Amino acid sequence: MTITKVYDANVYVNNASTHGQASEITAPAINAVMADYKAMGMVGSMELFNGFDKMETTIKWTYPNNEVQKACANFLKPVDLMIRSSKAEYDNGGISGEKPIVMYVRGYPKTHPGGSFKAKEDTELENTFAVNYYKLEIDGDAIVEIDVMNNIYKVGGTDLLADRRQNLGL
Template sequence: MAMPRKLKNLNLFNDGGSYLGVCKTVTLPPLSRKMEGYRGGGMNGPVKADLGWSDDGIQLEWKLGGFDDQVIRQFGAIKADAVLLRYTGAYQQDDTGEHTAVEIVVRGRHETIGAGEAQAGEDTEKSITTTCSYYKLTIDGEVLVEVDLLNFIEIIDGVDMLAEQRKNLGI
């Protein structure tokens, strides 16, 4: 029998600045692809063709305690990769004691900033949704996924998924 790796602690960095003790939660971006069913003659059922990343894009949702003016200053950023966020997670498997380091780096810009409820003497939190043009997942120092939508790069487990397409397009 084995136990799963559980998140023991986390941190979020915004353009290099740490939110240690301030970041309350991070909803990691789901990896999602756009698929289209195809069924031709001689096929007894549809097979989905992979058309790249989902139209929903890549989004990181996160919450901060208190008030943070840096996020407000970044709102309305012109460039699609203007804001650099880095999530670090310390995971541990309780049956073996083994530790796993998970890091997710994204670049994008803030789509929504929810100011939350303000009430004197009560906890406050701000909810931010950052839409991302870049995503990199590293586990124990090994890059498993790197996606740069603006530069037509998609590397999964060391395989450059778009190398042939870039070659065919002359880029």
């Protein structure tokens, strides 16, 4: 039996490390949009894949630096985020290795909070991003990739929309 644990992460904003500035990140949730289908001769109805619902991600900051604040305040320009983590693997002999987890996220800032300031407490800010690109890699293995604007949807490196893009002349 192998047990895996992920304990920590580092956020990069536009390729710059924010080590020690973020306290939590919520990765995008991928939700399929399903279309109802029913036809004569079918005993019932069914749902078929019809794209994706909008995605978003949030980052809680202990207090980000000025460059991060500027990037997150510009609602007209997407922000490139990279979240790097490490997945520790344990077996009956203890830790057997660590594998990298990397998420690539591109999205437009939706919020830019001023924060709240309290005596003797950390100031925490939370930014929300409307995500238009998301890719997850674990130990160099591409798990999923979605590029909404370019009609790209890959699972395990297989491009599931290549024929559709070709048929549309994209």
